[in-house]
Amino acid sequence: MSIEDDVRPPGHVLVVGASASGLTTLEALRRKGYKGRITVLGDEPHAPYDRPPLSKQVLSGAWEPERAALRTQDVLDGLDAEFVLGDPAVSLDTATRTVVTASGRELRADAIVIATGVRPRTLPGQEGLSGVHVLRTLDDSLALRKELLGASRVVVVGEGVLGSEISATARTLGLDVTLTGPLAAPMALQVGPLVAGVLGELHSERGVRLRLGAGVAGFTSEAGRVTGVRLTTDEELPADVVVVAIGAAPATEWLADSGLELDNGVVCDSRCRAGESIYAVGDVARWHHEHLGRLLRLENRTNATEQAMAVAAGILGDDRPYVPVPYFWTDQFDAKLQVHGFLPVDAEVDVVEGELAARRFVARYRSEGRVTGVLGWNMPKQARLRRQEIVDAPRAVP
Template sequence: MSGAPAAHRRARSNPDDVLVVGASAAGLATVEALRRGGYRGQLTVLGAEPHPPYDRPPLSKQILSGSWPADRAQLRPPAVLSALEAEFIVGDPAVGLDTATRTVHTAAGRTLTAEAIVVATGLRPRTLPGQHGLAGVHVLRTLDHALALREDLLRGPRVVVVGDGVLGAEIAATARAVGVPVTMTGPQSAPLATQLGPLAAGLLADLHTEHGVELRLGAAATGLTGRDGSVTGVCLENGEVLPADVVVVAFGAVPATEWLVGSGLRLENGLVCDSRSRAAEGIYAAGDVARWHHEHLDMSLRLENRTNATEQAVAVATTILGDDRPYTPVPYYWTDQYDARIHVHGVLSPDAEVSVVDGSVPDRRFVALYRRDGHVTGVLGWNMPKQARLRRQELLGASALVEGTS
């Protein structure tokens, strides 16, 4: 990979200490994989939020709907975390990294040095101009975000979801499930159009409409209106203003790498790594923040999903412990909206040739293959998760891609 860190030096099998920066799924999975692999050195986990590690997928669904209490999102109970014999420092974000000495500086003034550092700081949400300081405007990335948004939803207001991707669609579905009037807006022709292509995205649009979501798609949001410190509407690029009492800004996120500026590490839409998820000697990345070279796809890749957070963390841990294999997963994610469970394996190009090979689209239970240049590049399952997983073997180079996944 052009510009990637140097070739694949074998890591020391027993670094004296490992510092994981990021206390969510990828960070915890790194610690657990190290312990499973027999690592007995010092482990420290630094988290920006005040909570122990928790899962993010339930935030837009079970936590937001109120069907789960907040503590159910925790990834492990306190006794299990304690058994890892790792020090968890929470509520103190990293603000800088000295790459040469592998020293992390924190907002509270801590200085943490380790022989190996794993960057697992994830993402931060994109925002609209003028949204800060306006009451009723929310993003959804953290547990606290989800709880604050739920509190506003309970007032039964007019909600506008700015975002027509996975997160925006899930939030809209959850808000409708609790009886809140919802408008979804975004630049695409249908929800998840660029991720799923016209067939599945059109079906998803029908599903949202059937459940009462007003779709105002095809125009991007440009800003907000407000009165007396509270939001009143969303401005679209076509000049329209959508009235709103609550606005959820969910049109993407960017890698949380600001604290790495000046570190000398390569930052290009993520922390750039080699095929072993290594950004520099003794420095690795896992999860949403990591952009690494996928050897079998021969491309630089960054994946924003829960499955990759865990799988890449395990791969990083094995590399730290001395293994020297590239990380070559089959990309995979899922989304649950209303009664639809959508599973995606591989890469779905919006312009791909799509053929339904199992089930039936009218029955809303099917598996579709996505082909480009005659090769299968992706598999989508709609309420057929097992069948979709079996079909992923038909992906281009699937036998090579599957090798190395956990």
């Protein structure tokens, strides 16, 4: 789409957030013919980089950190945008569309795109304890890798996607790995009990110790350094390094006095608008999905880019709702899982291609007779083709 003749584009677009969704917003605006001023504000000092490799290729050492960069400097320069990096936003005045940064810089724009992502959740007693890590940023990944290379035992707290990926990566580095969390199997909340059980078998076979079904009561330590994790069952898991991967919260603290509606993210309409000429994209955005009839917030790489492209189009006058079929993937050991749609934990699941035992299959998820999602385990093409069943299903809340 090109800029319509009867639509006057904003003179200055400010993108707050310099990760995948922020960069994609910038690129999509330029690709659609926008010639105005664009400023990209980032809280980290790094140019935009990709996050999925941080728990896998970067953490394992298969990639040098520079390889995670989303674009070369030459490409970024060609976008004719001002990048203000290492200076977090601290407030937003919606009336004047002015963002104030930690250094005191004031940035005023005609349209603002909020792309500040999420921040890792932490556990009580974690702060200030050496050897306890989270993984969200490039610096987090490099710091964790440095410690893993000198460690022998690691405990990963959190059996979701990130915790499962970190456990697999640490095990391939030769560490003694224990994965703990309150659910019964790795990624049980994300893929349901059937596939989670197969994933648990894979981790166990590869040497990951599963201590699941119990919460964390606290840490054990000596001289300010973590020595283990204490579970609610009173069991203690010894560790040289602990990684806390218990989810993330939308980075909206800086918007507390903005007047925007904040409820598990920046609340938006079906066009991802949070206010007059103010939009939100990526992990921080909670928008009205018209096909589902409810608010939705997604934390995955695909949504970060697709939503950014939709918002760029909206800024330039393309008035249509954002109604994606969600998609995410995860790589653990030799398993590559691709997920399309929604996988309710209570869904009916049947294997429609391949075999569970062979660990090469496509599983279809139904809720109230409606296909809501498909999962491919080492069958990406077949899973992608089955995605059409989700698109063709009657619209209803999964």
